[in-house]
Amino acid sequence: MVRRASDATLVRKARNGSREAAGELFGRYWPGAWRAALVLTGRREMADDVAQDAFERAFAALSRFDESRPFGAWLHRIVVNRALDLMRPEEAETYAAARSVLDWHSRHQFCANCGTQTTMFRGGWGRLCPNCGAEHFPRTDPVVIMIAEHAGRALVGRGPQWPAGRYSALAGFMEPGESIEEAVAREIFEEAGVRVRNVRYIASQPWPFPSSLMMACIGEAEDDVITIDPHELQDAMWVSREDVRKSLAGDPSAPFLSPPHYAIAHTLLTAWVEEG
Numbered sequence: 235m236v237r238r239a240s241d242a243t244l245v246r247k248a249r250n251g252s253r254e255a256a257g258e259l260f261g262r263y264w265p266g267a268w269r270a271a272l273v274l275t276g277r278r279e280m281a282d283d284v285a286q287d288a289f290e291r292a293f294a295a296l297s298r299f300d301e302s303r304p305f306g307a308w309l310h311r312i313v314v315n316r317a318l319d320l321m322r323p324e325e326a327e328t329y330a331a332a333r334s335v336l337d338w339h340s341r342h343q344f345c346a347n348c349g350t351q352t353t354m355f356r357g358g359w360g361r362l363c364p365n366c367g368a369e370h371f372p373r374t375d376p377v378v379i380m381i382a383e384h385a386g387r388a389l390v391g392r393g394p395q396w397p398a399g400r401y402s403a404l405a406g407f408m409e410p411g412e413s414i415e416e417a418v419a420r421e422i423f424e425e426a427g428v429r430v431r432n433v434r435y436i437a438s439q440p441w442p443f444p445s446s447l448m449m450a451c452i453g454e455a456e457d458d459v460i461t462i463d464p465h466e467l468q469d470a471m472w473v474s475r476e477d478v479r480k481s482l483a484g485d486p487s488a489p490f491l492s493p494p495h496y497a498i499a500h501t502l503l504t505a506w507v508e509e510g
Contacts, residue, residue, distance in 0.1 A: 241305045247324035248296045256293045261307040264288070288313055296397065320427040320494045326496060333442035335359065338372040341444070346370065377446045377496060378417045383507060384455035388478060388506055389426060390464070390490065391470035400477035401471070401490040403499040405448070418451045426470045427461030430454055438503050443487045475510045478503050 247255035250411035277507040284432070291312050299308060304321035318326065335358065341360060345352050350365035361370045381403045382389040406412070406421035415433040422428050430453030439448045462470050473481075473489060482504060 242301055245296065245299060245305065246490070248293065249299075253293065256296060257289070259305060260289050260292060260309070260502065261310045269394050273276040295397070301393065314349075315494065319380075319494060321496070322341060327363060330440045330442045334374075334440065334445040335372055337442070337444040344372060347406075349371070371404045373445065374440070374447045376408040376414075376417075377405055377441070377448050378408060378421060378451060379403050379448050379502065380418045380422060380433075380451040380454050381502060382422050382454060383506065384458045384472065385430075386510070387458070387472040387474050388503070389422070389428060389455065389460070389470060390473055391426060392490075393405055393466075394468040396468075396492065398492070399491040401469075401473075402493045402497070403450070403497075404467075404470075407446075414449055414451065418453050422453060424453075425463050425466040427459065429456045431456065437498060437501055439501070448498045450498050450505075452484050452502070452506060473505050478507050482507065 238257075241259065241262075242434065244255040248259060289308075292309055299305075305477065317340075318329075318490045319479035320438065339354070339358070339361070343351055345366065345368055347368040348366045350363050352363050352370060353360035354360070355362040355369075359371065362368075363370070389404070391404050392401045394454065396402075404425050405421055406417070406425070408417040408418075412420070418433045419430050422430050433451050433453040436450040436452060438450065440446070441448045458472055460470050471490075477489050478492075479489055481492040482500070485491075492503065
């Protein structure tokens with residue numbers, strides 16, 4: 235009887251360059267991820283496009299894989315990111331609504347008022363409690379995403395699990411009782427130790443992971459001294475408009491890898507560059 239190698243063993247072999255090990259891992263989990271691509275897009279040809287390069291992306295990223303995470307969930311994330319990269323705007327809009335509502339249903343099975351299991355109503359846009367009659371509807375979590383600017387430079391940061399070289403705008407959830415401007419100032423100070431004022435709004439975007447509304451802003455920094463919170467950021471730095479322009483264009487000489495085009499951070503950095 236042939237003993238099946240564990241995921242951890244295959245990951246270690248794949249990290250050492252074994253495409254056979256990576257292929258076996260991919261084969262174990264790709265069918266579910268491929269189905270996710272079909273659900274995301276509704277277009278078989280796009281799912282095939284995702285399949286063609288998902289293996290290469292997964293193999294290239296294995297060196298950064300955290301073995302404490304489930305491999306299948308990690309591969310699923312690669313597939314989702316690739317599918318989003320290929321979607322038309324109208325497809326992304328439909329996906330954002332569907333993903334948010336479906337996730338809300340899976341996380342809100344019971345009445346918050348009395349604890350009784352609820353049922354769908356209003357065509358799936360709500361849940362009704364059969365015991366107390368309470369009606370529940372999907373919620374959106376407000377998130378601010380922002381850059382600070384100082385002397386013609388923008389503040390960008392990176393998280394510890396991000397792809398190598400990637401930097402982006404800072405972000406965080408709004409707290410009860412906060413205005414957008416207050417949340418921007420608090421988050422930048424908490425994560426990078428920079429105080430900002432004169433916050434201005436740029437754009438917004440639904441982000442269905444699981445159900446956020448991202449509100450992009452720019453604030454004026456009082457100084458350029460950075461003191462990062464290591465629990466929030468791995469690194470932060472100031473970049474010029476030329477640095478950002480190169481990054482957005484995919485220039486290999488750019489000092490950082492830009493956010494993907496479908497993320498509002500990309501829109502925010504683009505707006506900041508164009509202001510100059």
